[in-house]
Amino acid sequence: MAATIITTEDLMEFKEDLxxxxxxxxxxxxxxxxxxxxxxxxxxxxxxxxPGTLHSLRSRNIIPSYKVGGLLFYDAEEIDQIILDNKxxxxxxxx
Numbered sequence: 644m645a646a647t648i649i650t651t652e653d654l655m656e657f658k659e660d661l662x663x664x665x666x667x668x669x670x671x672x673x674x675x676x677x678x679x680x681x682x683x684x685x686x687x688x689x690x691x692x693x694p695g696t697l698h699s700l701r702s703r704n705i706i707p708s709y710k711v712g713g714l715l716f717y718d719a720e721e722i723d724q725i726i727l728d729n730k731x732x733x734x735x736x737x738x
Contacts, residue, residue: 679719686717 681689686706687697700706701715706725709716 681717681719681722683715683717686722 683694683697686692687694692700697706701708706717707721709718
């Protein structure tokens, strides 16, 4: 059986390679931007709607919500996307 001698330099190179791989994994599996969660009051204030209107939008599954311990939360990106997806085009000849 042949013996292999490992030097301090070999260990340092291995350490650097291993750290670089860990960094790459963290970059690949980490959300770059944390979610921005809004509460019902934030949505009502942002769009100037009543609690009843918000409830109606939620119950008709127009606006998705997440319930945690009795509190409702909304993903700001999802709300923005819903607004963009429902853009109303102007009617020809309308000002």
